[in-house]
Amino acid sequence: QVQLVQSGAEVKKPGASVKVSCKASGYTFTTYGISWVRQAPGQGLEWMGWISAYYGHTNYAQKFQGRVTMTTDTSTTTAYMELRNLRSDDTAVYYCTRESQVGPTIFFAYWGQGTLVTVSS
Amino acid sequence: QSVLTQPPSASGTPGQRVTISCSGSSSNIGSNTVNWYQQLPGTAPKVLIFGNNQWPSGVPDRFSGSKSGTSASLAISGLQSEDEADYYCAAWDVSLNGWVFGGGTKLTVL
Numbered sequence: 558q559v560q561l562v563q564s565g566a567e568v569k570k571p572g573a574s575v576k577v578s579c580k581a582s583g584y585t586f587t588t589y590g591i592s593w594v595r596q597a598p599g600q601g602l603e604w605m606g607w608i609s610a611y612y613g614h615t616n617y618a619q620k621f622q623g624r625v626t627m628t629t630d631t632s633t634t635t636a637y638m639e640l641r642n643l644r645s646d647d648t649a650v651y652y653c654t655r656e657s658q659v660g661p662t663i664f665f666a667y668w669g670q671g672t673l674v675t676v677s678s
Numbered sequence: 679q680s681v682l683t684q685p686p687s688a689s690g691t692p693g694q695r696v697t698i699s700c701s702g703s704s705s706n707i708g709s710n711t712v713n714w715y716q717q718l719p720g721t722a723p724k725v726l727i728f729g730n731n732q733w734p735s736g737v738p739d740r741f742s743g744s745k746s747g748t749s750a751s752l753a754i755s756g757l758q759s760e761d762e763a764d765y766y767c768a769a770w771d772v773s774l775n776g777w778v779f780g781g782g783t784k785l786t787v788l
Contacts, residue, residue: 592777594723601680602715602723602766604777618776652722662729663770664713668722 559583561653561669568675569643576639577672579653586634587611590656592665593627593638595649605651608636643676650674681706682767684780691788695755698783700767702748706778710770712750714743717764717782726765727752754785762787 564578579591593605606617608627615627626639636653650671657666683701690696700712714727725734727743730750742753750769754761767780 601782602768602779604768604779606776616775619774659729659732662711662713662732664725664728665715665723665768666725666734668724671722 559655559667561655561667563651563653563669563672566673566675568677570678571644571676573643573676574639574641575643575674576637577651577653577674579636579638579669581610581634581636581655584655586629587631591627591629591636592654592656593625594652594654594665596652596671597646597649600649603649605638607656610636640674643674645676648674648676680781681771681774681778682769682780684765684767684783686781687784687786689786689788690754690757692757692759694757695753696757696785697754698752698765698767698785700750700752700780702750702769702778704748705773706748706769706771707745707750708748709772712743712745713768714741714752715766715768717766719763723766757787759787761785 560582562580567575587610590609592607595603608615610629628637650673652671653669654665655667656663711729715723716726717723730745731743740756764782766782771778
């Protein structure tokens with residue numbers, strides 16, 4: 558079965574960087590892209606960007622361009638999301654999610670368990 | 679401020695039918711299909727409806743989706759206590775070249 562297992566919670570100071578990992582299993586890693594979605598406390602879902610696990614091509618939401626880097630390691634079937642220059646409003650649960658496609662429709666079929674990143678001085 | 683607009687809350691009694699709306703624009707719902715996600719308290723979201731009105735395996739047909747123009751809606755019939763959750767609509771936005779979500783609707787089963 559498809560599983561996405563994320564790294565543990567992090568506490569960072571403002572201005573620091575965080576790198577969250579997402580270990581994929583149960584499918585051919587390079588067949589599907591991975592998106593990252595975050596959720597601030599008590600708030601809604603926010604898409605941060607996408608990476609092709611095969612080519613490594615990325616598409617970042619404009620809000621995060623210049624501050625986020627998404628990568629994959631096909632040898633370990635792991636995706637990574639690094640967010641730099643952290644601010645207090647980056648405090649959120651960060652999810653990796655794998656897309657699926659049925660005909661022309663793409664949707665987020667599988668989700669990691671989430672990683673809480675707390676930014677506090 | 680979310681790109682897609684949902685009511686912040688909805689409620690119903692067991693057995694009732696409730697609907698949740700999602701309003702967008704020509705660059706998202708108007709030109710692409712809508713997916714709905716359910717997020718139970720303390721858990722990751724789960725896809726409920728994709729492609730406006732299709733069910734992933736395992737999702738009961740009490741849940742149904744529809745789309746018209748730049749709006750979509752999720753209907754839940756035969757409401758059950760375990761349906762108490764947050765519900766999010768999502769669509770690809772061609773202008774932003776990315777996924778956009780609604781702000782979420784918290785469903786309370788009275």
